[in-house]
Amino acid sequence: MLISALIFGLLGSFHCIGMCGPIAFMLPVDRTNPTKQFFQIMSYHIGRLTTYAIIGLLFGLLGKGFQLFGFQQQISIITGTLMILTILLPKLFNNIKLSKSITRFVFKIKSALGKELKNKNNNAFFTIGFLNGYLPCGLVYMAVLGALSSTNPFTGSLYMLLFGLGTIPLMTSVVYMGNFASGLFRKRIQQIIPIIVVCIGILFVLRGLGLGIPLLSPPDTISTLNETAKGCH
Template sequence: MLLSAFILGLLGSFHCVGMCGPIAFMLPVDRTNQLKKVSQIAIYHVGRLLAYSLIGLIFGLIGKGLFIFGFQQQLSIIIGVLMILVVIIPQKTFNKYNFSKPIYKLISKVKSALGTALKKKTMDTFLTIGFLNGFLPCGLVYMAVFAAIAGGNALNGSLYMSIFGLGTVPLMTTAIYFSHFLKGKARQRIQNIIPVFVVIIGALFIIRGLGLGIPYLSPAPVYNMVTNGIDCH
């Protein structure tokens, strides 16, 4: 599942360039000193990874609570179904019901803070920009959050989101250097692959939740293993 986090981040970064690309293009990096520029970009990515790790930590704790109550398998199935539904339900449906409205004020504050940070050029500015960037609303981040919840604990949730973030680094870095990278048909084709991959990940979560007894892919429920162990004695 951790591999799926990196691939989701890697493929999803083509979407990220469209959504967060303007922020990357506007980074106040030093254009005259390449070493300084690289360090500034690296700090920006560290900020994003910190934000993703924190998000994963929080939602991993939610997953842990559900695990304690014995809902882990059902949760995995529900999350898999949700990931698939988000892909197949038309975007206009989400726009109609405006699920993000309750957090508009928070998003507005994040954008305002980003605007202020983009006017500065100190090293901590890049950390701040990256960190705030990680909290901007993004469909791909929501998909990764679903997986973080299914991780079952804070560590797994944080790790999943961190690896997802690492997957976005290569293309986001390229976007900073080459703002017109992969425009047109090539980028559109890769964008079309993203929903397919999300559906595949969703299906994997459903299979895992079914507890089919397939090692690594769909392990048997814990209570089954305990019962079998008792029968052996």
């Protein structure tokens, strides 16, 4: 399922152009020095990846807790179902309001981000990327669900890391060339993204059902362990 994270990142980066593209384009890079500019951009990306890895670690740890209570398969099914519903029934999720504490947190992130964008110190690029990773984004939420269903802190962190890696090529191009993608091309990619999300959601549901299909839908882990235990007795 890790490959789904990379697909999210690669295709979702067209969505990122609209959300985070302005931040990437406003990076105070040294355009007179190509080598310095490259490392400044990479520092920004490393900051984003660090945030994604931390988020993936936390949600992977949460998923691990669910697994210990025997909910591994159910979490995978719920994750896939939520992915599908967000695409097929978006109005159900558009009306969800963030709590005041989360709203305040996002406001503080945006304020800190605004200050760092005016800072031309080399250390600022990592900080900008780190803060950028915490901004609300529907695509990141989808990746977080994938990290949650991994039921493993390391795998959850790796899932989010791969998601972030997938966004690097296009986000880097934005810094160098601005908003280069044509409106028609971006529109077509935006139309593909929901289809990819639904397909990946179906894969998560199949994985949770434990149908015994190799790689795609392995047997229910808990049931397998119980049967093994009975055999030992």
